[in-house]
Amino acid sequence: MGMSSGGGGSRTTVSEINITPMVDVMLVLLIIFMVASPLIPKEENDENREVDIDLPVTQKNPNTVNLKDTSKMILEVDRDLKVKLGEVVLSDCSANKTGTDPKRFAPCFEQVYNALGSNPRLQEEKTLYLLADTEIPYGFVVGVMNEIKKAGVANVGMVTNPEYIDE
Numbered sequence: 001m002g003m004s005s006g007g008g009g010s011r012t013t014v015s016e017i018n019i020t021p022m023v024d025v026m027l028v029l030l031i032i033f034m035v036a037s038p039l040i041p042k043e044e045n046d047e048n049r050e051v052d053i054d055l056p057v058t059q060k061n062p063n064t065v066n067l068k069d070t071s072k073m074i075l076e077v078d079r080d081l082k083v084k085l086g087e088v089v090l091s092d093c094s095a096n097k098t099g100t101d102p103k104r105f106a107p108c109f110e111q112v113y114n115a116l117g118s119n120p121r122l123q124e125e126k127t128l129y130l131l132a133d134t135e136i137p138y139g140f141v142v143g144v145m146n147e148i149k150k151a152g153v154a155n156v157g158m159v160t161n162p163e164y165i166d167e
Contacts (some may be wrong), residue, residue, distance in 0.1 A: 070129070073122055074159070077132040077144055083112050085122075090115040093140070105140055109147045116151035123152060131159040 076084045081093035093108035116122055128148060132141045148156055 072127055072129055072157075073119075073125070074129045074131055075116075075144070075148070077130070077136060077141060079133045079135050081108070081136060081140060083108070083144060085115065085119070088115075097137075102139070105143055109143050112144055113147040113151055116148060116153065126152065126154040127157070128153050128155070129157045129159050 073085060078084070081097050082089055083091040083093075091108040091111040093105055096104040096108065122128060130145065130148070132144075145156060
């Protein structure tokens with residue numbers, strides 16, 4: 001019971017994979033994710049989100065700021081893990097400096113968040129400079145920056161050491 005197709009010639013099979021439908025599906029999925037990603041709600045206490053910052057001033061960058069002449073608010077984190085806004089101490093974590101528990105700074109971060117969130121000038125300007133000592137733990141600086149962002153500050157400028165700036 002053989003079956004014959006018309007034409008009488010021999011047919012050859014194509015051994016290549018047609019990827020056009022796969023590319024079409026991938027492009028449709030890409031568009032769906034691009035449209036849907038801004039709609040995903042941010043959780044209130046999501047510690048794993050990235051922290052967006054303005055890059056520090058480099059030697060060739062003309063956008064240097066003289067801290068003595070600026071009217072912007074400056075948040076300072078000193079060597080003893082004291083967080084100060086101007087002359088006011090917002091949090092003192094010097095007792096928690098040693099240790100390995102990752103949550104040891106949580107009460108200090110909460111104090112920083114409450115103080116920054118209730119500061120009317122900061123809530124109006126939405127701009128802050130962060131001046132952190134080089135001897136403090138990196139995780140503490142990132143935690144303070146996270147609390148700054150959670151408090152609603154849109155622009156955070158990192159202050160660098162003046163000896164790296166060409167005069």
